[in-house]
Amino acid sequence: MPRRLQSVPNFSEGRREGVVRDIIEAATTPGLKVLDWSSDPDHNRSVVTVVGEPEAVLAGLRAMTARAVSLIDLRTHRGSHPRMGAMDVVPLIPLLEMTMDEAVALADRLARELAAAHDLPVYLYGEAATRPAHRDLSRVREGQFEGLAAVIGRPERRPDYGPARLHPTAGATAVGARGPLVAFNVNLSTPDVAVAKRIARQIRESGGGLPAVRAIGLALAGRDETQVSMNLVDFRRTSLGVAYRAVAEAAAAAGVGVTSSEIVGLAPAEALLAEAAGALRLAGFSSGQVLELRLLEEDEAPAGLEEGSRPR
Amino acid sequence: MPRRLQSVPNFSEGRREGVVRDIIEAATTPGLKVLDWSSDPDHNRSVVTVVGEPEAVLAGLRAMTARAVSLIDLRTHRGSHPRMGAMDVVPLIPLLEMTMDEAVALADRLARELAAAHDLPVYLYGEAATRPAHRDLSRVREGQFEGLAAVIGRPERRPDYGPARLHPTAGATAVGARGPLVAFNVNLSTPDVAVAKRIARQIRESGGGLPAVRAIGLALAGRDETQVSMNLVDFRRTSLGVAYRAVAEAAAAAGVGVTSSEIVGLAPAEALLAEAAGALRLAGFSSGQVLELRLLEEDEAPAGLEEGSRPR
Numbered sequence: 001m002p003r004r005l006q007s008v009p010n011f012s013e014g015r016r017e018g019v020v021r022d023i024i025e026a027a028t029t030p031g032l033k034v035l036d037w038s039s040d041p042d043h044n045r046s047v048v049t050v051v052g053e054p055e056a057v058l059a060g061l062r063a064m065t066a067r068a069v070s071l072i073d074l075r076t077h078r079g080s081h082p083r084m085g086a087m088d089v090v091p092l093i094p095l096l097e098m099t100m101d102e103a104v105a106l107a108d109r110l111a112r113e114l115a116a117a118h119d120l121p122v123y124l125y126g127e128a129a130t131r132p133a134h135r136d137l138s139r140v141r142e143g144q145f146e147g148l149a150a151v152i153g154r155p156e157r158r159p160d161y162g163p164a165r166l167h168p169t170a171g172a173t174a175v176g177a178r179g180p181l182v183a184f185n186v187n188l189s190t191p192d193v194a195v196a197k198r199i200a201r202q203i204r205e206s207g208g209g210l211p212a213v214r215a216i217g218l219a220l221a222g223r224d225e226t227q228v229s230m231n232l233v234d235f236r237r238t239s240l241g242v243a244y245r246a247v248a249e250a251a252a253a254a255g256v257g258v259t260s261s262e263i264v265g266l267a268p269a270e271a272l273l274a275e276a277a278g279a280l281r282l283a284g285f286s287s288g289q290v291l292e293l294r295l296l297e298e299d300e301a302p303a304g305l306e307e308g309s310r311p312r
Numbered sequence: 313m314p315r316r317l318q319s320v321p322n323f324s325e326g327r328r329e330g331v332v333r334d335i336i337e338a339a340t341t342p343g344l345k346v347l348d349w350s351s352d353p354d355h356n357r358s359v360v361t362v363v364g365e366p367e368a369v370l371a372g373l374r375a376m377t378a379r380a381v382s383l384i385d386l387r388t389h390r391g392s393h394p395r396m397g398a399m400d401v402v403p404l405i406p407l408l409e410m411t412m413d414e415a416v417a418l419a420d421r422l423a424r425e426l427a428a429a430h431d432l433p434v435y436l437y438g439e440a441a442t443r444p445a446h447r448d449l450s451r452v453r454e455g456q457f458e459g460l461a462a463v464i465g466r467p468e469r470r471p472d473y474g475p476a477r478l479h480p481t482a483g484a485t486a487v488g489a490r491g492p493l494v495a496f497n498v499n500l501s502t503p504d505v506a507v508a509k510r511i512a513r514q515i516r517e518s519g520g521g522l523p524a525v526r527a528i529g530l531a532l533a534g535r536d537e538t539q540v541s542m543n544l545v546d547f548r549r550t551s552l553g554v555a556y557r558a559v560a561e562a563a564a565a566a567g568v569g570v571t572s573s574e575i576v577g578l579a580p581a582e583a584l585l586a587e588a589a590g591a592l593r594l595a596g597f598s599s600g601q602v603l604e605l606r607l608l609e610e611d612e613a614p615a616g617l618e619e620g621s622r623p624r
């Protein structure tokens with residue numbers, strides 16, 4: 001299979017569509033694909049999913065950051081989502097034929113390059129963090145653009161690269177490495193949002209629940225249902241099925257049912273295939289048995305009796 | 313996504329490895345991949361899975377057939393699997409961005425080409441059949457190589473293309489079109505093969521059971537288990553999960569359990585994703601949400617704001 005790096009850059013513009021398109025179009029690079037993007041006007045923020053050859057992804061991220069730095073002014077930016085910079089967060093996710101160590105090394109290089117190119121403070125977070133506290137993005141972003149100016153000079157808040165002061169308009173950027181995240185929501189047959197909030201608190205890692213699960217309870221406007229909205233930040237530690245059953249059991253204990261669930265955006269095949277294998281009690285199943293995934297293999301391999309084929 | 317045609321040619325050699333390799337290597341064509349192959353010495357037969365651009369697949373199949381016709385002599389061929397020709401069966405399976413009608417048209421063309429190239433009788437079967445009886449491959453092959461010689465001149469047994477007499481050494485070939493087939497086995501916690509055989513008879517379509525399911529009961533040498541071995545010939549009519557549960561329920565009624573299951577060879581992603589979606593009660597899930605499947609999309613699409621990306 002070819003090496004593939006994923007990134008999900010978040011930038012601080014979700015209202016001016018022309019600006020959003022301008023920034024995303026800057027990612028146009030041979031070898032990089034924009035798989036998905038969404039803008040949220042309340043958050044005043046956009047999230048893009050790009051995948052490609054590692055070098056192509058870094059080139060696209062450098063170009064997007066340059067556009068974001070020149071087009072977004074944090075001094076006038078308002079939105080409901082926490083943020084500290086024009087290009088706010090850039091996670092690198094090793095996808096195919098890449099290790100987390102490789103993604104961490106690329107994050108380090110990208111952080112250094114962005115800092116040098118724009119005289120911008122850049123923090124390393126997640127698996128790329130150089131300080132334990134910075135594994136958690138919310139700690140890096142504490143105080144946001146407005147509050148960070150006063151504390152960025154403190155030793156524990158200094159960036160990994162770039163100056164120990166905010167960029168006047170573009171603030172600061174966090175570059176990190178992480179595993180793939182699955183956004184997974186389970187809907188409950190009750191309009192009582194207190195039930196959803198209680199279940200979310202009970203099952204999330206921060207409440208002593210399931211490892212690698214973040215969860216909040218939400219009302220669903222115009223519907224008689226409520227939602228436990230989860231981020232599974234490591235589906236190998238807590239799978240979709242384990243998270244689903246935890247919500248369903250907690251709901252049953254509260255006398256309500258599960259009406260449906262949904263995956264928001266994209267999910268890695270492995271996260272779903274594991275559920276199929278579990279439901280069918282498949283023994284010895286591998287993703288190499290999925291026809292379409294075999295089609296992703298390097299075209300350069302000899303077409304005849306390549307390594308992937310085998311006598312049985 | 314690019315157009316992709318799959319084929320699983322079966323040829324009548326499973327013992328002489330040099331001959332098997334020679335035939336498979338003939339498939340080496342730009343745009344075609346050999347994903348899998350296996351030889352069975354008892355059957356004296358090999359099965360190859362190839363995928364690629366439709367024209368590349370047809371070219372590979374013509375080349376493999378030419379090698380099989382020149383290297384295999386049915387007059388001296390012995391094996392436990394029914395067969396009528398050197399290149400015995402060639403199914404075409406529409407995989408990505410192709411309709412069954414297109415696969416049927418390609419099967420018709422390939423059958424005509426093979427007949428003309430080798431003065432070989434060629435039958436159309438499956439979805440490509442021109443006579444209702446020939447939808448069923450076992451009806452086409454009735455009598456096998458040895459018995460077909462005497463009846464091939466009868467109107468109801470005449471080939472669709474080529475002469476109404478067998479090729480002296482290469483016999484006859486069946487070319488067809490079908491949907492993807494999933495080979496799915498469920499293992500039972502009993503050494504009594506009569507139980508597996510009874511369940512197989514009960515659940516298979518020919519016994520009035522599940523549509524599009526073929527099944528046999530098998531002993532598993534050296535194990536205290538037996539197996540219900542199934543071919544799901546249309547997983548959209550009977551899914552893996554429905555077949556699994558039918559076997560599990562029949563087993564429970566017989567007082568035995570299911571120990572595990574297995575998929576033999578390759579399965580289409582959709583067959584497995586459907587099980588995951590079912591197990592998780594996913595609403596509105598589409599295979600376009602699977603990251604790796606999105607990577608299969610045409611590289612020629614504009615890398616910027618292509619149709620596949622969307623604001624939400």
